[in-house]
Amino acid sequence: MKFxxxxxxVTLQGKTIRILDETALPHRLVYxxxxxxxxxxAAIKNMKTRAVGQVLLVMYTFxxxxxxxxxxxxxxxxxxxxxxxxxxxxxxxxxxxxxDMVLGWARSGAPLAQTITGFLDMLKVRRIEQAEKASTLxxxxxxxxxxxxxxxxxxxxxxxxxxxxxDISFFVTETRPYLQGxxxxxxxxxxxxxxxxxxxxxxxxHVMSEDKINSVIVGADHLALNGDFANKIGxxxxxxxxxxxxxxxxVLCPPPSHAQTGDDIPIEIRxxxxxxxxxxxxxxxxxxxxxxxxxxxxxxxxxxxxxxxEIR
Amino acid sequence: MKFxxxxxxVTLQGKTIRILDETALPHRLVYxxxxxxxxxxAAIKNMKTRAVGQVLLVMYTFxxxxxxxxxxxxxxxxxxxxxxxxxxxxxxxxxxxxxDMVLGWARSGAPLAQTITGFLDMLKVRRIEQAEKASTLxxxxxxxxxxxxxxxxxxxxxxxxxxxxxDISFFVTETRPYLQGxxxxxxxxxxxxxxxxxxxxxxxxHVMSEDKINSVIVGADHLALNGDFANKIGxxxxxxxxxxxxxxxxVLCPPPSHAQTGDDIPIEIRxxxxxxxxxxxxxxxxxxxxxxxxxxxxxxxxxxxxxxxEIR
Numbered sequence: 052m053k054f055x056x057x058x059x060x061v062t063l064q065g066k067t068i069r070i071l072d073e074t075a076l077p078h079r080l081v082y083x084x085x086x087x088x089x090x091x092x093a094a095i096k097n098m099k100t101r102a103v104g105q106v107l108l109v110m111y112t113f114x115x116x117x118x119x120x121x122x123x124x125x126x127x128x129x130x131x132x133x134x135x136x137x138x139x140x141x142x143x144x145x146x147x148x149x150x151d152m153v154l155g156w157a158r159s160g161a162p163l164a165q166t167i168t169g170f171l172d173m174l175k176v177r178r179i180e181q182a183e184k185a186s187t188l189x190x191x192x193x194x195x196x197x198x199x200x201x202x203x204x205x206x207x208x209x210x211x212x213x214x215x216x217x218d219i220s221f222f223v224t225e226t227r228p229y230l231q232g233x234x235x236x237x238x239x240x241x242x243x244x245x246x247x248x249x250x251x252x253x254x255x256x257h258v259m260s261e262d263k264i265n266s267v268i269v270g271a272d273h274l275a276l277n278g279d280f281a282n283k284i285g286x287x288x289x290x291x292x293x294x295x296x297x298x299x300x301x302v303l304c305p306p307p308s309h310a311q312t313g314d315d316i317p318i319e320i321r322x323x324x325x326x327x328x329x330x331x332x333x334x335x336x337x338x339x340x341x342x343x344x345x346x347x348x349x350x351x352x353x354x355x356x357x358x359x360x361e362i363r
Numbered sequence: 364m365k366f367x368x369x370x371x372x373v374t375l376q377g378k379t380i381r382i383l384d385e386t387a388l389p390h391r392l393v394y395x396x397x398x399x400x401x402x403x404x405a406a407i408k409n410m411k412t413r414a415v416g417q418v419l420l421v422m423y424t425f426x427x428x429x430x431x432x433x434x435x436x437x438x439x440x441x442x443x444x445x446x447x448x449x450x451x452x453x454x455x456x457x458x459x460x461x462x463d464m465v466l467g468w469a470r471s472g473a474p475l476a477q478t479i480t481g482f483l484d485m486l487k488v489r490r491i492e493q494a495e496k497a498s499t500l501x502x503x504x505x506x507x508x509x510x511x512x513x514x515x516x517x518x519x520x521x522x523x524x525x526x527x528x529x530d531i532s533f534f535v536t537e538t539r540p541y542l543q544g545x546x547x548x549x550x551x552x553x554x555x556x557x558x559x560x561x562x563x564x565x566x567x568x569h570v571m572s573e574d575k576i577n578s579v580i581v582g583a584d585h586l587a588l589n590g591d592f593a594n595k596i597g598x599x600x601x602x603x604x605x606x607x608x609x610x611x612x613x614v615l616c617p618p619p620s621h622a623q624t625g626d627d628i629p630i631e632i633r634x635x636x637x638x639x640x641x642x643x644x645x646x647x648x649x650x651x652x653x654x655x656x657x658x659x660x661x662x663x664x665x666x667x668x669x670x671x672x673e674i675r
Contacts, residue, residue: 077648222654225638225646227539227563233639233647241651249653251539251638252564253597257659260599285565287572291607292600326537326563327545329641334537335545336389339553341561342534347569 052179053210055239056080058203059175060100061107066118068111072099073231077238087119088112088133095140098229102144102270103178103202106305107171109137109149114167127157142317143281143346144272145308170362177360178204181303184358185268186211188301189219193265196222196255199283200235201270201303206243208268220246222264226283227252228326228343252285259296267293267300274304278351279313287347290354299355306362313348321345364491365522367551368392370515371487372412373419378430380423384411385543389550399431400424400445407452410541414456414582415514418486418617421449421461422479429476439469454629455593455658456584457620482674489672490516493615496670497580498523500613501531505577508534508567511595512547513582513615518555520580532558534576538595539564540638540655564597571608579605579612586616590663591625599659602666611667618674625660633657 060071068085074097075081083099085091091112095105113130120129134150156166185208189195193212197205205221212219221240226232233249240247250258258264267289271280280302293300310316323341327334335341351357372383380397386409387393395411397403403424407417425442432441446462468478497520501507505524509517517533524531533552538544545561552559562570570576579601583592592614605612622628635653639646647653663669 078645224565225539227537227565230646237651238648241648247651249635249639249647249651251596251655253536253539253595253600254654254656254659256600256603257596257656258654260659283565284563284569288565288568288600288604291568292603295603295607323561327561330644332642333390334542335561336550336553339549339559339561342566342570343563344566344569347566347572 052207053243055203055206055243057104057200057235057239058178058207059107060104060202061111063111063114066115068108068115070094070100070108071104073101073104073235074099076234085112085115088116088136092136092140095137101231102200102272105144105146106149106174109146110153110167110171112137113153114164117164127154130154130157141319143319145310148308173362177362179207181358181360182207183211185301185303186215186217188299188356188358189217189266191216192218194220194222194263196224196258196264196267196289197236198224198232198269198286198289199226200231201268203239204270204303205236205268206239206245209240209243209245220248222248222250222258224252224255224285224289225249226285231283255289256292259292259298264296264298267298269300269302271302271304272346273310273316274307274357275310275312275316276307277312278354278357279316279348280304280351280354281313281316281318281346281348284344284347287349290349294353300353301356301358302349302354304357304359306360313350316348318347319345364519365555367515367518367555369416369512369547369551370490370519371419372416372514373423375423375426378427380420380427382406382412382420383416385413385416385547386411388546397424397427400428400448404448404452407449413543414512414584415490417456417458418461419483421458422465422483424449425465426476426479439466442466442469453631455631457622460620485674489674491519493670493672494519495523497613497615498527498529500611500668500670501529501578503528504530506532506534506575508536508570508576508579508601509548510536510544510581510598510601511538512543513580515551516582516615517548517580518551518557521552521555521557532560534560534562534570536564536567536597536601537561538597543595567601568604571604571610576608576610579610581612581614583614583616584658585622585628586619586669587622587624587628588619589624590666590669591628591660592616592663592666593625593628593630593658593660596656596659599661602661606665612665613668613670614661614666616669616671618672625662628660630659631657
């Protein structure tokens with residue numbers, strides 16, 4: 052099994068966390084370093100890593116802080132401070148679920164480093180199983196539309212389809228404003244040898260109406276208990292269009308949070324500068340304002356199948 | 364009445380046609396010149412002007428060629444050659460309707476230059492009436508979503524709403540890949556003093572679900588006899604979303620062509636380079652392909668009201 056660099060984009064090497072800088076892709080494959088929780092928080096805020104990368108970064112940051120903090124009496128208060136900083140980085144991913152889990156282990160007296168490492172080992176296995184489940188839902192000749200980036204799961208699904216002798220190709224929305232589709236997903240699919248076509252986010256209905264798409268697969272940044280989910284802005288309208296064109300929508304989900312429905316999931320509003328500039332060049336005239344909700348909520352009833360990450 | 368520079372972006376001054384270079388906006392307000400039909404065809408192919416600008420450029424190109432061509436015996440064959448070149452520039456706008464009209468006038472022995480000038484004078488009046496009709500459809504407190512650029516009609520509609528003491532504001536999709544919304548529409552609305560917010564094309568369903576939008580107004584590049592229309596790629600999905608959220612969709616239409624339905628309107632496929640690069644910088648990895656249909660077809664049943672340009 053070959054993995055995309057985006058499948059496990061953050062690693063711990065000695066006393067340094069290596070973070071794949073997703074903002075530099077596809078032109079440069081470079082890694083940033085974090086030497087502690089404040090570096091990690093900055094990397095999250097600046098969207099250097101996203102999605103699973105954020106989960107890994109939270110976990111490795113705890114491992115690093117445990118390693119650095121030799122005084123066991125003050126460890127828990129220190130980890131609580133680390134958790135507060137991580138929780139404050141971005142609102143839509145449920146960082147608190149993760150940090151509460153680690154603090155719970157710490158307070159219970161579990162062997163903390165081993166428990167975290169065990170969690171990460173399980174996460175890897177479960178993500179591979181998730182890709183496997185998705186692959187079995189696809190037909191023998193499938194063109195999948197995807198949006199944003201699902202951290203290496205898409206080429207993994209493709210590879211599993213190949214093993215099942217299924218013919219699979221991909222359409223990828225560019226995913227404005229951050230262009231994760233054009234920059235990340237097309238890159239990881241191309242380097243894994245798949246047929247991939249980039250479209251702009253304006254072209255979804257048109258390509259669906261041309262019968263080019265057999266299924267839609269997207270990720271989810273935050274899953275509510277009723278099956279509603281938050282994902283990268285643009286997912287909701289793709290889901291509505293898939294419903295209209297009777298194309299199945301499969302969602303690669305994290306474990307649910309405590310949110311009862313999508314209404315309980317906060318939507319991050321990011322600075323409009325990130326929308327109105329591109330590579331430092333202003334697109335819109337100076338003085339014009341933008342509105343940049345970074346996520347939207349897709350209601351459960353638009354989902355054909357939730358593909359869960361089985362972590363308990 | 365103040366007009367946006369985009370309302371009448373092409374003019375004839377002596378023996379030179381001045382063409383507002385829409386690709387340089389919003390940073391520079393510059394004009395290109397055409398000294399004859401081959402210059403004009405190049406400007407159309409390179410999308411230096413679009414929509415109404417193309418109609419004006421066709422008409423002024425004929426005026427210029429008539430002026431330059433003093434041998435009346437060979438004038439009609441010459442204009443036929445000009446017409447063939449113009450018809451071959453881009454497929455979706457029905458250039459042939461326009462060039463056939465001019466050739467018809469020429470063959471009928473009508474005073475050609477005066478007839479063309481009279482047509483352009485009528486076009487200006489009818490476009491103002493079209494904006495007036497649109498403004499009367501809007502409520503006293505309206506936030507309009509628009510896509511791409513309707514050649515100066517949007518600020519004109521806004522100004523007419525002001526005169527009717529209506530409070531109007533605008534959301535503008537950036538309109539990838541050419542960003543006409545972010546570059547042109549937000550620019551002309553801002554300089555006319557309107558409240559305008561730019562969103563990416565991924566945000567339409569989300570802002571509609573937040574009840575931020577009261578109506579959608581778009582243009583049409585090509586109208587079929589049954590009311591289906593071609594417009595900038597992305598219009599179709601906005602129309603589907605407007606229907607879903609029960610938001611009225613008003614379409615500023617040109618006169619219909621001979622196309623019976625949208626199926627008879629050819630869709631221009633442009634080079635994927637224009638999608639995969641931005642300001643000369645590659646977005647997607649080298650070797651990844653793109654698909655760039657420049658227009659899509661919106662079926663008549665999604666339109667709340669066609670607002671016709673009354674030219675006969």
